[in-house]
Amino acid sequence: MFTDDAGKGGISAGGPGNSENSTRRTGGDLVQLITPAGERISHPEFDPWLQDVSDEQLGSLYEDMVVIRRIDAEATALQRQGELALWPPLLGQEASQIGSARALRDDDFVFPSYRDNGVAYCRGVKVEDLVRAWRGNASAGWDPFTVNVATQQIIIGAQSLHATGYAMGIQNDGADCVAVAYFGDGATSEGDVNEAMVFAASFQAPVVFICQNNHWAISEPVRLQSHIQLADRASGFGIPSMRVDGNDVLAVMAATRIALDRARHGGGPTFIEAVTYRMGPHTTADDPTRYRDANELEDWAAKDPISRVKSLLDRKGLLTADLEAAVAAKADAVAKELRAGTINMPEPQPLDIFKHVYSTPNSWLDRQQDHYSRYLASFGDPAEAASEEGAR
Amino acid sequence: MIKEFRLPDLGEGLTESEIVAWKVAVGDTVTLNQIIAEVETAKAVVELPSPFAGVVAALHEQPGTVVEVGKPIVSFEIEDDGAGDSGGGAGTAVGAGAVAAAKREPNLVGYGAVLEASGRPARRTRTFAAPAAASPVAPAEPVAPVRAAEPLESKVVETAPGERPRSTPPVRKLAKDLGVDLEAVTGTGEHGLITREDVLNFVGGGDLTAAAQELAGAPAQSVGAQSVGRVPAGGERETRTPIKGVRKFTAAAMVASAFTAPHVTEFLTVDVTPTMELLARLKASRAFAGYKLTPLTLVSKAVLIALRNHPTLNARWDEANQEIVQFNYVNLGIAAATPRGLTVPNIKDADRMSLMELSTALTELTDTARAGKTGTEALSGGTISITNIGVFGIDAGTPILNPGEAAILALGAVRKMPWEYQDEVALRQVMTLSLSFDHRLVDGEQGSRFLQDLGTMLADPGMVLAMV
Numbered sequence: 001m002f003t004d005d006a007g008k009g010g011i012s013a014g015g016p017g018n019s020e021n022s023t024r025r026t027g028g029d030l031v032q033l034i035t036p037a038g039e040r041i042s043h044p045e046f047d048p049w050l051q052d053v054s055d056e057q058l059g060s061l062y063e064d065m066v067v068i069r070r071i072d073a074e075a076t077a078l079q080r081q082g083e084l085a086l087w088p089p090l091l092g093q094e095a096s097q098i099g100s101a102r103a104l105r106d107d108d109f110v111f112p113s114y115r116d117n118g119v120a121y122c123r124g125v126k127v128e129d130l131v132r133a134w135r136g137n138a139s140a141g142w143d144p145f146t147v148n149v150a151t152q153q154i155i156i157g158a159q160s161l162h163a164t165g166y167a168m169g170i171q172n173d174g175a176d177c178v179a180v181a182y183f184g185d186g187a188t189s190e191g192d193v194n195e196a197m198v199f200a201a202s203f204q205a206p207v208v209f210i211c212q213n214n215h216w217a218i219s220e221p222v223r224l225q226s227h228i229q230l231a232d233r234a235s236g237f238g239i240p241s242m243r244v245d246g247n248d249v250l251a252v253m254a255a256t257r258i259a260l261d262r263a264r265h266g267g268g269p270t271f272i273e274a275v276t277y278r279m280g281p282h283t284t285a286d287d288p289t290r291y292r293d294a295n296e297l298e299d300w301a302a303k304d305p306i307s308r309v310k311s312l313l314d315r316k317g318l319l320t321a322d323l324e325a326a327v328a329a330k331a332d333a334v335a336k337e338l339r340a341g342t343i344n345m346p347e348p349q350p351l352d353i354f355k356h357v358y359s360t361p362n363s364w365l366d367r368q369q370d371h372y373s374r375y376l377a378s379f380g381d382p383a384e385a386a387s388e389e390g391a392r
Numbered sequence: 393m394i395k396e397f398r399l400p401d402l403g404e405g406l407t408e409s410e411i412v413a414w415k416v417a418v419g420d421t422v423t424l425n426q427i428i429a430e431v432e433t434a435k436a437v438v439e440l441p442s443p444f445a446g447v448v449a450a451l452h453e454q455p456g457t458v459v460e461v462g463k464p465i466v467s468f469e470i471e472d473d474g475a476g477d478s479g480g481g482a483g484t485a486v487g488a489g490a491v492a493a494a495k496r497e498p499n500l501v502g503y504g505a506v507l508e509a510s511g512r513p514a515r516r517t518r519t520f521a522a523p524a525a526a527s528p529v530a531p532a533e534p535v536a537p538v539r540a541a542e543p544l545e546s547k548v549v550e551t552a553p554g555e556r557p558r559s560t561p562p563v564r565k566l567a568k569d570l571g572v573d574l575e576a577v578t579g580t581g582e583h584g585l586i587t588r589e590d591v592l593n594f595v596g597g598g599d600l601t602a603a604a605q606e607l608a609g610a611p612a613q614s615v616g617a618q619s620v621g622r623v624p625a626g627g628e629r630e631t632r633t634p635i636k637g638v639r640k641f642t643a644a645a646m647v648a649s650a651f652t653a654p655h656v657t658e659f660l661t662v663d664v665t666p667t668m669e670l671l672a673r674l675k676a677s678r679a680f681a682g683y684k685l686t687p688l689t690l691v692s693k694a695v696l697i698a699l700r701n702h703p704t705l706n707a708r709w710d711e712a713n714q715e716i717v718q719f720n721y722v723n724l725g726i727a728a729a730t731p732r733g734l735t736v737p738n739i740k741d742a743d744r745m746s747l748m749e750l751s752t753a754l755t756e757l758t759d760t761a762r763a764g765k766t767g768t769e770a771l772s773g774g775t776i777s778i779t780n781i782g783v784f785g786i787d788a789g790t791p792i793l794n795p796g797e798a799a800i801l802a803l804g805a806v807r808k809m810p811w812e813y814q815d816e817v818a819l820r821q822v823m824t825l826s827l828s829f830d831h832r833l834v835d836g837e838q839g840s841r842f843l844q845d846l847g848t849m850l851a852d853p854g855m856v857l858a859m860v
Contacts, residue, residue, distance in 0.1 A: 077425045081443040082400025285403035287436025 030275055032245040033254065036303045038311020046254040053250065055318050061102060061249050062309045063327045065094040068118040069306060070331035074338050075117075075131055079284040083342050084134045088115045092247070092279030095305030096212045098122060099252030100180075100274070103260060107177040109166055110149040111159035115212075116182045123149045127334055128341025137348055139356075157187035160196035160209060167205035167269075178263040179207045186217025188233055189225050197237040197269070204268035208259040209234070211271065212246055214278035219291040234271035246276030247305035276305070350376055393472055395444055396464040403435040410458045411465065412437060420448045428466060446470040559586035567591050578630055642734050649795040653709065653830040657790040658839055662847040663811050665821040670853050683751045687823070688726075688780050691803055693750060694849040695778060696722055696743050697860055702842040705799040706775050707833050716833060725777030725794055726754065728761035736794050737766045738774035782806060788824040798833045801846075802826040823850070 033041055033050070053061075072090050079087040090097065097118030104110065104123070112119050117130050124147045132141035133152070140151035153159035163181035170177055187193045188211060200207050213230050215222050226233065234241035242258070244251040252274050259270035277300040281288045313319040354369045399409060412430040416422055425441040428448070432438075446468040453459050557574040559567070563586060567574050570591065577594045579586035635643065667690055674680050699706050699722060708717040724742035728735055737760070739745070739753045760766050777794045782805035791800045804824035811820035825846060829839045848855050 074425075077441040080400065080402065080438060080441050082398065083443075085401070086404055281436070283404075284438075285435055287438075290436075 030243050030245050031251050031255065032248050033250040034245075034248045034308050034312050036247075036308050038308050038313075038315055040250075040312055040315075043254075046251065046258075049254040049257045050250055053253070055316065058309070058313060058316075059318060059323055061098060061253075062306070062313060062323075063330060064098045064102070064118075064122060065249065065306045065309065066327050067331045067334050068094055068098065068121050070335050071117065071121065071127060071130065071338055074335040075134070076280070076284060078131070078339065078342055079134075084131055084284075085136050086283050086285060087131070087134055088283045089278075089280035090115050090118055092277045092300065092305065093212055093214055094118055095249040095309075096210075096246040096252050096274040096276045097182075099249040100182075100210050100256040100272075103253045103256035104180065105177065105260075106148065107175075108148065108180060108260070109163075109177065110180050110182065111163040111166070112149060112152050112182045113156075113159060113184060113187070114152045114154050115184070116152065119182060120147075120149050120152070123147045125149060126341075127338040128345060131338065131342050132345065135342060135345060137345055155192075157183050157190035157193040157196075159183065160187070160193045161199075163207050163209075164196040164200045164205055164269075167200065167207035167263075168203050170206050171203065176264045177206070178260050179205070180210060180260075181207060182210050182212065184217065185211065185213040185215065185222045185225065185230055186220065187211070188230050189217075194237075197234065197239055197271070200269035201237045201239050204266070206263035206266075207269045208256065208263060209239075209269065209271045210256065211273050213273050213275050214246075215276075216278050216282070216288070216292065218282045218286065219288075221292075229273065231271060231273035239269050239271050241271035241273065243273045243275065246274030247300075247303050247308065249305060249309055277303070393470055394449055395446070395468045395470050397443055397466045397468065399431075399459050399461050399463055399465050401461045402431065402433050402438055406433050406435065406461060408458050408460050409433045411453045411455050413455050414451055415439075416442075416448050416451075418448050418451060422446065422448060422468070442466075442468070444468045444470055557586050558584055559591075563588050563591060570595050580630065584632070639733050645795050646792050649793045652711070652795075653793050654832060655790070655793060655828050656831045656834075656836065656839065657826055657828040658836075658843055659788055659824055659826050660843050660847045661822055661824045662850050663813065663820045664806060664823045664850045665813075666852055666854075667850045668806065668821045680748070680751075683748055684755045685751055686754075687782070687806055688778070688803065689747070689751050689754055690853075691801075691846075691850065692724060692726075692742070692754065692778060693747055694846055694856075695776070695801060696724065696745075696750075697849065697856060698842055698845045699743065699776070701845065701859065702838060704834050704838050705829060705842050707798045708775070708796050709798070709830060709832050719775045721775070723773050723775045725774035725797070725800075726757055727777060727779035727791075727794075727800075728758060728766075730761045730764050730766070735761055735766055735771060736774060736777055737761055737770040738777070740773070776800070778803065782823065788826045791826060791828045793828055793830055797830075799827060799829040799839070799842075802828075825850075 031043065031046060033043055033046060035041060069091065075084060075087045076089050078084045093115070097116055101110070101119040101122035110116075110119055110123060120130060120142075121127070125142050129141040132138045142149070142151070144150045150159060150162060153162075160181040160183055163179040167179035170179060181196065183193060193209075196207075197209065199205065200209070211230055213222060217225060222230070229243060231241040231243035240262075242255045244255045246252060252272075255272050255274075259272055262268070262270055279297060279300060310319060313323070351369065351373065354365060354372075357365055401407075402409060410432045412432050414429050416426075416428045422428060422442045422445065424443070424445045427439045428442045429440040430437060431440055448466060449469045450467040452463070452465050452467070459465060557577065558579060558581075559574055564574065566572075566588060567577070567586075572591055572594055574586055574591075577586050577590050578584075580590055581587045664687070667687070671685055671687065671690055675685050703718060703720075706719050706722055708719070710717050721741050722743035723738040723740050725736040725738040728737060737757050739750070739757060742750060742753065745753060757766075757770070760770070774794055774797060776797055777791075777800040779791050779800060780803045781789055781791075782803045785805050787804040787807070789802050791802045793800050802825070804826065806821050806823045808819050809822040810817050811822055812818075813820050825843060827839060827843045827846075845859065849859070
């Protein structure tokens with residue numbers, strides 16, 4: 001039941017601004033708009049949401065996917081070279097991340113998991129900021145309010161609560177932006193995600209739950225976690241859901257747009273299950289060959305999210321040498337930027353830990369800072385002491 | 393210029409990795425991120441991408457070597473501008489990071505913690521009174537810091553530069569409340585961590601003042617790398633020995649065996665008086681003059697004979713290939729206590745040996761093992777083992793299988809015991825056989841019949857005529 005018999009019809013996910021009843025249906029067959037061979041399948045309910053996706057935009061989706069894969073590969077290499085403590089690869093999940101993130105509006109707010117570096121990249125997070133925390137140089141890589149992306153959540157599923165709370169705030173403000181929570185298949189078994197869905201449904205909060213079902217919660221296969229499709233879990237909360245091919249950038253984008261539109265217009269939460277596959281390890285400290293079948297990886301390699309867009313571009317005659325060269329150049333440049341940014345990243349200073357505790361002055365903290373400064377000064381040369389401490 | 397690549401911590405807190413294979417050779421030109429090696433950590437086999445573009449100048453470690461995190465593994469000859477594919481300055485920066493790593497021992501990123509020489513992490517001395525003597529560059533250099541807050545005013549000479557004993561805040565609080573100087577407490581926790589119990593034991597253990605005075609007068613050379621406990625007249629209360637060598641190997645083998653092969657142990661107590669009589673006759677015989685015959689010799693022979701009818705005990709479970717390997721030969725392992733620890737050398741093709749040959753082989757094997765000279769050849773390829781715990785006066789045990797083998801027999805001590813003999817109680821020579829076998833390979837019936845045959849032969853050696 002968890003095989004991805006792609007393209008078997010659609011679900012009632014709703015057209016633009018209508019068919020309120022049909023949007024309440026949940027789960028159903030996997031929606032696919034681009035086959036693994038690169039063939040574009042028409043879909044009566046999803047297609048209207050993609051009418052504005054021009055050839056040029058298709059090319060730019062392709063570019064983003066290639067670039068984020070390259071960022072991911074470079075970061076993995078940097079970990080192997082001792083420059084990062086850890087890295088959670090997203091290989092295979094590019095379409096789920098790029099397709100959904102590119103559907104967002106700037107004022108929407110994203111609550112990502114640790115693996116959603118493609119989403120963060122699309123939102124404008126600088127590449128070296130993606131690795132700042134993984135290098136151990138900061139507890140968070142970026143200011144969430146400059147890019148409307150919360151810092152990456154390590155605790156499985158906790159961000160779904162933050163997203164729901166934020167969405168309730170949006171409701172309170174009467175705004176029409178949307179909070180988006182990204183999490184994985186394993187998170188749907190967590191209390192936090194279930195509680196978030198209860199609240200989201202109760203308050204009809206403008207939140208979209210994007211579940212990238214990559215089939216593995218570290219070493220736990222999704223089939224052990226759920227005896228129904230993950231999308232169908234949402235119906236228990238009264239939340240409409242869609243189940244889309246997560247390796248199909250257009251299907252993910254259309255589904256996200258449908259869900260966002262619903263949220264903006266007071267329709268409440270939506271759950272999207274993007275069925276994809278984590279082709280790499282859980283993190284660089286994991287060895288997936290110990291628990292999963294090589295054949296499975298091979299099956300999914302045949303459904304690669306990037307190669308199918310490439311094939312589609314080719315079929316449309318859009319895969320020019322210029323496009324390929326431009327995309328490759330961009331990927332190279334970004335990888336170079338990431339490497340240089342990582343290696344040359346300044347180390348944090350000991351007193352930096354006082355910087356992000358309170359936004360306003362706090363006498364008790366000042367006292368602690370004073371004590372700590374004097375402690376550091378006791379090492380003799382303060383600069384030396386500072387750099388020594390900073391290295392720890 | 394030459395750049396070194398130091399082995400990074402590849403998986404969240406690993407201290408070492410094994411070089412599985414090099415993918416490049418000295419003189420090869422490599423590009424940035426080209427895979428240069430395969431490395432196995434405790435967690436995974438991973439490929440190492442080159443951090444530089446350049447020419448491989450040296451490979452510092454051989455495949456199969458376990459390398460500590462932070463040790464250089466490859467040197468690259470890099471063009472001086474350090475550019476390569478890595479972008480302006482990036483290559484140089486890696487090098488700078490490496491130099492800094494050697495000096496500063498960062499422990500999360502960069503090149504990982506340099507393994508400390510002692511059981512505790514090296515920490516810098518706080519320079520209250522002493523000059524800035526404590527250079528973190530030389531953690532092995534002894535310094536004698538004067539501590540500001542030493543409750544007992546004992547001046548402990550340390551080998552590591554002013555490192556604080558490892559403990560937890562509640563334990564430090566407890567120690568402070570009790571007036572205990574943690575420097576004087578031996579930690580029994582992980583990596584020498586001082587636990588609550590250690591502090592309480594220390595307090596309960598004797599006169600603090602006396603201990604402190606003793607410490608203050610203790611000669612520097614008596615202070616080891618570990619946290620120094622009270623040094624009563626009898627010496628240290630504990631000795632901590634790194635787990636390595638044969639002990640480490642034995643432990644790994646035992647754990648692997650105990651947790652992969654489901655063990656069953658059966659016992660049989662046998663009246664071996666007839667065997668002992670036979671042994672006495674053989675020893676007295678001219679044919680065996682000069683041969684060293686022991687109960688082990690005869691039991692070994694009996695095992696080899698019994699195996700002919702019960703070959704399933706001479707087999708191996710091949711998990712990787714999902715096959716059962718039936719050995720059509722017997723390499724008989726004999727557990728031997730050696731100066732280096734337990735080893736199980738084996739006698740190749742023991743099943744083809746006459747009793748004399750077997751006797752000679754056993755003598756050689758034990759002599760070599762006791763001298764600590766057993767070669768690796770003799771230690772590999774065993775198919776079944778015997779352990780003679782009787783020599784220690786022990787009756788029975790539940791031996792753990794030598795990894796990869798299906799059975800192991802423990803011989804108990806031969807004792808004179810009141811025993812049933814011809815329907816009366818008589819003083820007989822009795823021995824208990826303990827047979828452990830891998831229940832994946834050997835059913836209870838097979839194991840039991842093997843043991844029964846063995847018992848029959850030892851109780852009545854003449855029965856061999858009925859078995860071969």
